[in-house]
Amino acid sequence: xxxxxxxxxxxxxxxxxxxxxxxxxxxxxxxxxxxxxxxxxxxxxxxxxxxxxxxxxxxxxxxxxxxxxxxxxxxxxxxxxxxxxxxxxxxxxxxxxxxxxxxxxxxxxxxxxxxxxxxxxxxxxxxxxxxxxxxxxxxxxxxxxxxxxxxxxxxxxxxxxxxxxxxxxxxxxxxxxxxxxxxxxxxxxxxxxxxxxxxxxxxxxxxxxxxxxxxxxxxxxxxxxxxxxxxxxxxxxxxxxxxxxxxxxxxxxxxxxxxxxxxxxxxxxxxxxxxxxxxxxxxxxxxxxxxxxxxxxxxxxxxxxxxxxxxxxxxxxxxxxxxxxxxxxxxxxxxxxxxxxxxxxxxxxxxxxxxxx
Numbered sequence: 001x002x003x004x005x006x007x008x009x010x011x012x013x014x015x016x017x018x019x020x021x022x023x024x025x026x027x028x029x030x031x032x033x034x035x036x037x038x039x040x041x042x043x044x045x046x047x048x049x050x051x052x053x054x055x056x057x058x059x060x061x062x063x064x065x066x067x068x069x070x071x072x073x074x075x076x077x078x079x080x081x082x083x084x085x086x087x088x089x090x091x092x093x094x095x096x097x098x099x100x101x102x103x104x105x106x107x108x109x110x111x112x113x114x115x116x117x118x119x120x121x122x123x124x125x126x127x128x129x130x131x132x133x134x135x136x137x138x139x140x141x142x143x144x145x146x147x148x149x150x151x152x153x154x155x156x157x158x159x160x161x162x163x164x165x166x167x168x169x170x171x172x173x174x175x176x177x178x179x180x181x182x183x184x185x186x187x188x189x190x191x192x193x194x195x196x197x198x199x200x201x202x203x204x205x206x207x208x209x210x211x212x213x214x215x216x217x218x219x220x221x222x223x224x225x226x227x228x229x230x231x232x233x234x235x236x237x238x239x240x241x242x243x244x245x246x247x248x249x250x251x252x253x254x255x256x257x258x259x260x261x262x263x264x265x266x267x268x269x270x271x272x273x274x275x276x277x278x279x280x281x282x283x284x285x286x287x288x289x290x291x292x293x294x295x296x297x298x299x300x301x302x303x304x305x306x307x308x309x310x311x312x313x314x315x316x317x318x319x320x321x322x323x324x325x326x327x328x329x330x331x332x333x334x335x336x337x338x339x340x341x342x343x344x345x346x347x348x349x350x351x352x353x354x355x356x357x
């Protein structure tokens with residue numbers, strides 16, 4: 001016959017018998033702490049027991065410890081919901097935690113403008129703005145942490161100074177905040193659409209008009225979570241996206257275009273150009289190819305140096321950014337010159353794809 005005390009609800013334990021009275025040992029990642037379950041904790045869940053016994057540690061930490069088998073009951077890994085019995089032996093150590101501190105990296109960046117409040121960077125291609133899934137090194141966030149003595153912390157440890165973002169292979173102007181007040185004021189400008197952004201892109205095909213607005217709703221792609229897609233107005237998960245475009249130069253089969261987004265949805269410009277059946281060239285996700293070579297534009301016999309690559313990432317560049325200075329309220333405009341791969345692609349288009357007449 002089981003002579004153990006009847007299980008007690010954690011919520012019904014009186015103050016006099018609460019485990020909070022017990023001075024808990026200090027946990028470490030190297031040496032496990034061994035505990036013997038007392039009668040007053042009989043029937044408690046393992047995770048609740050640990051949270052009550054170690055109030056200075058988070059429940060999330062114990063969840064991770066249980067997942068990593070850093071908590072054992074009578075010598076065996078245990079689930080969070082397991083109910084304890086008197087004289088059970090619990091062994092617990094701190095789990096392995098990810099390093100949430102961003103290490104500065106001495107990466108070359110081009111500073112377009114800098115003062116005591118902010119900096120404007122011309123972001124290169126193949127640089128993620130901040131750490132994320134599968135991208136923890138070589139980020140703009142790590143680079144600015146190396147180059148600047150102070151940065152805002154509003155966005156968290158992994159995003160020092162980062163107010164907004166550009167896609168990995170999109171080049172151009174991006175603003176960095178040096179303190180939290182500046183960060184909040186800049187963020188408010190983005191939210192209130194005070195910030196004006198101009199992008200330049202080369203797209204495949206002929207845009208239907210020389211200038212027009214495109215208004216859609218955009219949501220995450222249900223099958224490919226890397227991608228976004230247009231959707232019906234008001235569809236669950238969708239958000240309105242508005243872009244004004246203006247043709248700069250037309251070629252046979254291609255268009256050089258100015259893009260002015262009025263909203264800031266993920267991949268908005270790339271999705272909008274695809275919606276017009278004029279995807280941005282060399283856009284792996286949306287155009288179906290990741291490079292454009294000279295041989296794609298001209299007959300092979302006209303090329304002296306063979307089929308050399310012109311661009312190997314989406315031809316999208318954040319050309320201009322207009323903001324109000326967060327301290328002086330002065331209107332400021334910043335520009336980043338077209339990168340060499342877009343310039344050489346335009347030169348090739350003018351050579352091989354010039355419109356007659």
